[in-house]
Amino acid sequence: MFEAAMKKNEAATPGKFYDFMKYAMAAGGISFGVLLMLTGLILWAVSGFENKNHDSWELILFVSAFVFLGIGAHGLDLMHNAKREETKRRLNI
Numbered sequence: 001m002f003e004a005a006m007k008k009n010e011a012a013t014p015g016k017f018y019d020f021m022k023y024a025m026a027a028g029g030i031s032f033g034v035l036l037m038l039t040g041l042i043l044w045a046v047s048g049f050e051n052k053n054h055d056s057w058e059l060i061l062f063v064s065a066f067v068f069l070g071i072g073a074h075g076l077d078l079m080h081n082a083k084r085e086e087t088k089r090r091l092n093i
Contacts, residue, residue, distance in 0.1 A: 022079045029072025036065035 040061035047054040 019079075019082075022075050022082070025075030026072050026079060027075075029068045029070070029075055031072075033065045033067075033069035033072055036061050036068060040065060 040058050043054050043061065044058050047058070
């Protein structure tokens, strides 16, 4: 009985991703996604001034921007889950 209670109070072991990887995924995904989104908007404005059709490039940039923003959001979610698990462990919930 006592051993089961002690196991609950032990510090959590690192999971699949270490803290650096979570931060890198969050920061890199969000920053690269925003960069791709801005590049797509600039290309959209340039194609309007030049009267050329760049729709395929714009679509590729916007879709890839949303993919990278999703990766960044997943990294933020992993950081939040780790923080919540550590709080539960400290409070014995």
